[in-house]
Amino acid sequence: MxxxxxxxxxxxxxxxxxxxxxxxxxxxxxxxxxxxxxxxxxxxxxxxxxxxxxxxxxxxxxxxxxxxxxxxxxxxxxxxxxxxxxxxxxxxxxxxxxxxxxxxxxxxxxxxxxxxxxxxxxxxxxxxxxxxxxxxxxxxxxxxxxxxxxxxxxxxxxxxxxxxxxxxxxxxxxxxxxxxxxxxxxxxxxxxxxxxxxxxxxxxxxxxxxxxxxxxxxxxxxxxxxxxxxxxxxxxxxxxxxxxxxxxxxxxxxxxxxxxxxxGGKNPIIVFADSDLEDAADGAAFGISFNTGQCCVSSSRLIVERSVAREFEALLAEKMKRIRVGDPLDETTQVGAITTEAQNTTILDYIAKGKTEGAELVTGGTAIDLGRGQYIAPTLFSGVSREMAIARDEIFGPVLCSMTFDTVEQAVELANDTVYGLAASVWTKNIDKALTVTRRVRAGRFWVNTMMAGGPEMPLGGFKQxxxxxxxxxxxxxxxxxxxxxxxxxxxxxxxxx
The missing domain is CATH 3.40.605.10 (Aldehyde Dehydrogenase; Chain A, domain 1)
Structure with missing residues (x-):
């Protein structure tokens, strides 16, 4: 060819x-x-x-x-x-x-x-x-x-x-x-x-x-x-x-x-109220939807400052609704098909479990019928507690769960409340907050005001499990x-x- x-x-x-x-x-x-x-x-x-x-x-x-x-x-x-x-x-x-x-x-x-x-x-x-x-x-x-x-x-x-x-x-x-x-x-x-x-x-x-x-x-x-x-x-x-x-x-x-x-990973994206919320929303939508969320470093736990949580979730939901899901061979497609039937079933089962556990479905949450292939809409849950399965398990799909915090200490504690430590990101315009969170969250890869950036010059790997x-x-x-x-x-x- x-x-x-x-x-x-x-x-x-x-x-x-x-x-x-x-x-x-x-x-x-x-x-x-x-x-x-x-x-x-x-x-x-x-x-x-x-x-x-x-x-x-x-x-x-x-x-x-x-x-x-x-x-x-x-x-x-x-x-x-x-x-x-x-x-x-x-x-x-x-x-x-x-x-x-x-x-x-x-x-x-x-x-x-x-x-x-x-x-x-x-x-x-x-x-x-x-x-x-x-x-x-x-x-x-x-x-x-x-x-x-x-x-x-x-x-x-x-x-x-x-x-x-x-x-x-x-x-x-x-x-x-x-x-x-x-x-x-x-x-x-x-x-x-x-x-x-x-x-x-x-x-x-x-x-x-x-x-x-x-x-x-x-x-x-x-x-x-x-x-x-x-x-x-x-x-x-x-x-x-x-x-x-x-x-x-x-x-x-x-x-x-x-x-x-x-x-595995269950990676946090920490969003402070002083961040550029439009940028952070775009980063969060990208981080959970890239490769249909079938990415070990995908940002699957949103930890957002309580004072802007509703505003931010609304911005994020609008971003996620506009993601182009479609035929992988179409040049304009942003999110393609779920790779295996087993993984497709697993993702849909976790979405159902999130609803059963009492999380609020903000957007997505459904399979998309394109006539052939297997597709799932990028999904956002709000009001998630740390005990829920969707907050603890690696779903490996385009499913993002949102939790809130009030202080830097709470944000760090939530971010570290996982057996995993592969990747994390923080969004803030305050250098003190950025460096404090970067140094205290246990993860092998860290991004500040960006997501999945970098090249092969930098090492890859994780902490903990x-x-x-x-x-x-x-x-x-x-x-x-x-x-x-x-x-x-x-x-x-x-x-x-x-």
Whole structure:
């Protein structure tokens, strides 16, 4: 497909994908057929791999790591490959966005923006490959010199989710590669296409065989086997806190592999009366509706100062009513389809639960019938108490619950009243309030008078039950390394045995 016009409707027949091991495409024997959540038609057929396929992929990654075909290269050589990937992604931007939209249901305009972010990830990863370094200690006396080396951890297993299949992949892959590691990737079985297309791109860019391998299949089979695999040195998992907990148990029961976990969130957006309320309303509407609310950092708990709560909720409701929900392949769509039938049911069940629990439905709260696909109107509940399920559970949909506060201390206490700590934002024109809240709310990512801003230079990750470790930027490269202390004696040894 060479022209954008070819990407504006679903394909006439589903595209078949194999899986990728040791630089070669492998044919599947059984397939998962993915139907577009926005159109209800089959768009891809992806192989259901076996544990034997996984073992072959891990063995290929191990060979590639041990013979140092990648880790033994200078950082500048690794950087050149990553920069070449960025160049190729630019030429295939529309194609990648098309398949991302078909499988996931997100708006095509959003998908293109995500590919742009992914290109930036590879460019930042290239710079990080050159800058990765250790340290030295010239403070051990004249007879001893100390060095600290950073070495790649080895074979990395990477499990990615269905909500941002390519973006989350690219917030990890270039930084893992910059560290010198090799990897085996398992995308979600419902959104595997772009992960497999990246295998083509990496090979074209000159990545050695065996460094990037893709195994497709279910989390229950392949994901669990990766968690338990004794020859995977580190596992990076993005998904629910419940599955993250099972990864911890599996790692402990196998080889004590290192884990990087980005898990759930129930993220607060704190709005003070002295903020620009129009800006804050737009930020809140964006924060809960972006990617149909299927976003681990979505702002799902509105904590608004009581004196302006009614005014603000009215502004916000008007914003949310004007959000364009529609066909993901329509350029003007802002909110697309819910990605899976199970998630669609979960969101609607939580909306019903919010009504039953006594919250006031301000806007939305219904499924939208567009003749095909599954869509939900952006939803705002008011009068929510912290005990309600919609205030405590990660709904993973376009459902925002509003609570009020009177003091800075109450706002902080409400914001921290969750088992999660992934992201948060505060809206105020008072620098003292902004800095106080930023420093006291426990979250790995924080935005002041903005929402979901920033680039791959900055680290990603959470506090509390939102995960372990950091991704992206130099922190994200260092996450995939081990630290080795080296001591060098200078001159003749002082003998212990006289």
């Amino acid at each position: 060479d022209q954008l016009n070819n990407f504006l409707s679903p394909p006439a027949a589903p595209r078949d994908f194999g899986f990728f091991v040791d630089g070669k495409w492998q044919s599947g024997h059984d397939f998962f057929v993915r139907h577009s959540p926005g159109h209800g038609v089959a768009v891809t057929r992806t192989a259901k791999c076996s544990v034997d396929d996984l073992n072959a992929a891990v063995a290929a990654a191990r060979r590639a790591f041990e013979d140092r075909r990648w880790s033994g290269l200078p950082g500048g050589s690794r950087a050149s490959v990553l920069l070449r990937v960025a160049e190729i992604l630019r030429t295939r931007r529309d194609e990648l966005a098309y398949w991302e939209t078909l499988e996931n249901g997100k708006p095509i305009a959003q998908a293109r923006g995500e590919i742009d972010h992914c290109i930036a990830c590879f460019e930042v990863g290239a710079g990080a490959a050159r800058l990765l370094h250790g340290d030295s200690f010239n403070s051990l006396g004249d007879g001893l010199f100390g060095m600290v080396l950073r070495e790649p951890i080895g074979v990395v297993g990477l499990i990615t989710p269905w909500n941002f299949p390519f973006l989350i992949l690219c917030e990890r892959v270039p930084f893992i590669l910059a560290s010198g590691c090799t990897m085996v990737v398992k995308p979600s079985e419902v959104t595997s296409a772009t992960t497999l297309i990246l295998a083509e791109v990496l090979a074209e860019a000159g990545l050695p065989d065996g460094v990037y391998n893709v195994i497709t299949g279910s989390g229950r089979t392949i994901g669990q086997a990766m968690s338990e695999h004794p020859d995977i040195d580190m596992l990076s998992f993005t998904g629910s806190t419940a599955v993250g907990r099972s990864c911890v148990h599996a790692a402990a029961d196998s080889n004590f592999k290192k884990l990087g976990l980005e898990l 939102s995960g372990w470790g950091r991704e992206a930027g130099m922190y994200g490269v260092e996450e995939y390394t081990q630290v080795k202390s080296v001591h060098v004696e200078i001159g003749k040894r002082t003998h212990w045995i006289s």
